Amino acid sequence: MHAAFDVVVAGGRCAGSPLATLLAREGLSVALVDRAAFPSDTLSTHIFQNEGAKVLERLGVLDKVLASGAPWIEGNDARIDGLRTVASIPRRSDDPGTWLCVRRPVLDALLLEAAAEAGVEVHTSTRVTGVVERDGRVSGVRVSGEGGERLLEATLVVGADGRGSAVARSTGARSYNLIPGQRFAIWAYHEGATWSPPATLFFHRWDDELVIACPADSGLFLVVVVPPLERLARFRAGPEAFFEAHVAACEPVAAIVDGGRRVGKLQAMLRWTGYFRESAGPGWALVGDAGHFKDPTPGQGISDALRQAERLASAIVAGMGTTASLDDAMATWWRWRDDDAAEMAWFAGDLGRAGPVPPVLVEILTELAAKGEMGSFLEVMNHRAKPSEVLTPGRLASATGRLLKSGEHPRRQVLRQTKDIMAEEVHRQRLNKHPAYAESGAYEGADTDHEVVVNPT
Ligand SMILES: Cc1cc2nc3c(=O)[nH]c(=O)nc-3n(C[C@H](O)[C@H](O)[C@H](O)COP(=O)(O)OP(=O)(O)OC[C@H]3O[C@@H](n4cnc5c(N)ncnc54)[C@H](O)[C@@H]3O)c2cc1C
Structure with missing residues (x-):
C-alpha cells in the first residue's frame, strides 16, 4: 500500500478536521481538502452536548473554544404542550462540562487549526471533484483549487464533505432509510439579551410551534424557530415579520431578547431529509x-461527527497494513455507525414532526418530570441512553392506562396512537436490519429534496 498520502480527507469541519488531526498524531501522512476558506460559516445552528465537548477536550481545543465566551449550558427549560419542566443537564465526574453553543466559524476554524498543527497538509479553497480508481479501488481524489487541477493519491479517501458529498456521489454510495423533514428552521442572534445563570436551553414545543433558544459564544443569544412546512409560503411572503411573530409567541424567550438587539441577517434552511448512506468500500469511507x-x-x-471522527480514526489506524485489513476495518466502522445512529435518527424525525405531540408521549414525559427523572431523558440527548431505554413499552402501557382512566382524550384516539407508536417501532426495527434504499421506489411520492436558503432577507 504505497501512495502519496496514507489518507486524504475531503471536508474540514467537525468530522473531517478531528479525523485528520487524530490520524496525523498517530503518525499517518494526511491531506485535508475543503472548498471553503476558513473561518467559514455553514448552514447550521450549533448546540452540542457533553460527549462532543469531551472529544474537544481530548483533541486539546476545548480551552480555545471556551475562550470564545460560550457558557456551559447547564439548564434545560422544556415545554411540551401542557408540561413545563426545568431540569439540570446531567454531568458525569469526567465531563469537562455540559452543553455548548458555539458558532461554526469559531468552532470549525479551531478544529482546522488543530489539524494543521498536527502536521496535516491542509488545502482550503480547494474542491474535491471526484475520486480516482485503480484496480477496482479508490486510490485518490481529483482536486481543483488556486493551483489548478491536480491529483492527490492516498491509500484511503474519507468523505467528510457533508450532505452533498462529492466522495459519496463519485463512489456511487446509495442512500437508505430516508426520513423527509416536516418542518423548516430560521434562526438569528441577539446581542444584549438578558438571561440569568445558569445558562439554559429553551425547548418549547406546543400546538404546532417549536422554538429553541440558548446563549452562544461572544455574548450572543441564539433563537431558532422551527415551524411546520405548511407555513413556508407565509414565511416567504415576509420573513422578518414571520420570524419575529414566532419568537414573540414563546413568552420566556421573548422576555430574554426583549431590550436586546438582533444582529446579522436571518438564516434559514427550508427543507431537509434525513438519510443513511453506504459508508465504506474499497479504499474509501464516509x-x-x-x-x-x-x-x-x-x-x-x-457531537456525532466528533464522536465518529474518533471512532473512525481508531479503525483506520488499526486497519492500515493490508488492503484487506483496511477494508474490513472500514466495513466494521460502517456497521458501528449504523448501530450507533439508528435509534437517534428515528427519534430525531419524531421530534421534528409537524402536528401536535401525541398525548401519550406527553404523559410519559409528565410522569418522568413528576418523579424528578427528566435527567434520564436528557441523557438521550447526551447519547448516553437510547430513546428505547427511556420511552419503554412499560412506560407506554402505563401512560396509555392513565390517559384512558383520566378520560381527558377520546378513548379510541388514545388507543390508536399507542397502537401506531408500537407498529412504527416494529417497522423501524425491521428497516434497521433490512434498509429501504432510495433506488427501491420505497419513497415514491415523498419529497426527499434538500432546499436550502441562506440569509433570505
Ligand atoms: C438547519 C440545521 C441546523 C443544525 N443544527 C445543529 C445543532 O444545533 N447542533 C448539532 O449538533 N448539529 C446541528 N446540525 C447538524 C450539523 O450541522 C451537522 O451534522 C454537522 O455540520 C456535520 O459536520 P460534517 O463535518 O460532517 O459536515 P459539514 O459541517 O457539512 O462540513 C462539510 C465540509 O465539507 C466541505 N465540502 C463539501 N463538498 C466539498 C468538496 N466537493 N470538496 C471539498 N470540500 C467540500 C464543506 O465546505 C464543509 O466545510 C444542523 C444542521 C442543519 C441543516
Whole structure:
C-alpha cells in the first residue's frame, strides 16, 4: 500500500478536521481538502452536548473554544404542550462540562487549526471533484483549487464533505432509510439579551410551534424557530415579520431578547431529509453528514461527527497494513455507525414532526418530570441512553392506562396512537436490519429534496 498520502480527507469541519488531526498524531501522512476558506460559516445552528465537548477536550481545543465566551449550558427549560419542566443537564465526574453553543466559524476554524498543527497538509479553497480508481479501488481524489487541477493519491479517501458529498456521489454510495423533514428552521442572534445563570436551553414545543433558544459564544443569544412546512409560503411572503411573530409567541424567550438587539441577517434552511448512506468500500469511507444526516431538531450532528471522527480514526489506524485489513476495518466502522445512529435518527424525525405531540408521549414525559427523572431523558440527548431505554413499552402501557382512566382524550384516539407508536417501532426495527434504499421506489411520492436558503432577507 504505497501512495502519496496514507489518507486524504475531503471536508474540514467537525468530522473531517478531528479525523485528520487524530490520524496525523498517530503518525499517518494526511491531506485535508475543503472548498471553503476558513473561518467559514455553514448552514447550521450549533448546540452540542457533553460527549462532543469531551472529544474537544481530548483533541486539546476545548480551552480555545471556551475562550470564545460560550457558557456551559447547564439548564434545560422544556415545554411540551401542557408540561413545563426545568431540569439540570446531567454531568458525569469526567465531563469537562455540559452543553455548548458555539458558532461554526469559531468552532470549525479551531478544529482546522488543530489539524494543521498536527502536521496535516491542509488545502482550503480547494474542491474535491471526484475520486480516482485503480484496480477496482479508490486510490485518490481529483482536486481543483488556486493551483489548478491536480491529483492527490492516498491509500484511503474519507468523505467528510457533508450532505452533498462529492466522495459519496463519485463512489456511487446509495442512500437508505430516508426520513423527509416536516418542518423548516430560521434562526438569528441577539446581542444584549438578558438571561440569568445558569445558562439554559429553551425547548418549547406546543400546538404546532417549536422554538429553541440558548446563549452562544461572544455574548450572543441564539433563537431558532422551527415551524411546520405548511407555513413556508407565509414565511416567504415576509420573513422578518414571520420570524419575529414566532419568537414573540414563546413568552420566556421573548422576555430574554426583549431590550436586546438582533444582529446579522436571518438564516434559514427550508427543507431537509434525513438519510443513511453506504459508508465504506474499497479504499474509501464516509464520516459525519456525508454518511448520515438526521433531523436537526435535537442538535446531534456536531457531537456525532466528533464522536465518529474518533471512532473512525481508531479503525483506520488499526486497519492500515493490508488492503484487506483496511477494508474490513472500514466495513466494521460502517456497521458501528449504523448501530450507533439508528435509534437517534428515528427519534430525531419524531421530534421534528409537524402536528401536535401525541398525548401519550406527553404523559410519559409528565410522569418522568413528576418523579424528578427528566435527567434520564436528557441523557438521550447526551447519547448516553437510547430513546428505547427511556420511552419503554412499560412506560407506554402505563401512560396509555392513565390517559384512558383520566378520560381527558377520546378513548379510541388514545388507543390508536399507542397502537401506531408500537407498529412504527416494529417497522423501524425491521428497516434497521433490512434498509429501504432510495433506488427501491420505497419513497415514491415523498419529497426527499434538500432546499436550502441562506440569509433570505
Ligand atoms: C438547519 C440545521 C441546523 C443544525 N443544527 C445543529 C445543532 O444545533 N447542533 C448539532 O449538533 N448539529 C446541528 N446540525 C447538524 C450539523 O450541522 C451537522 O451534522 C454537522 O455540520 C456535520 O459536520 P460534517 O463535518 O460532517 O459536515 P459539514 O459541517 O457539512 O462540513 C462539510 C465540509 O465539507 C466541505 N465540502 C463539501 N463538498 C466539498 C468538496 N466537493 N470538496 C471539498 N470540500 C467540500 C464543506 O465546505 C464543509 O466545510 C444542523 C444542521 C442543519 C441543516
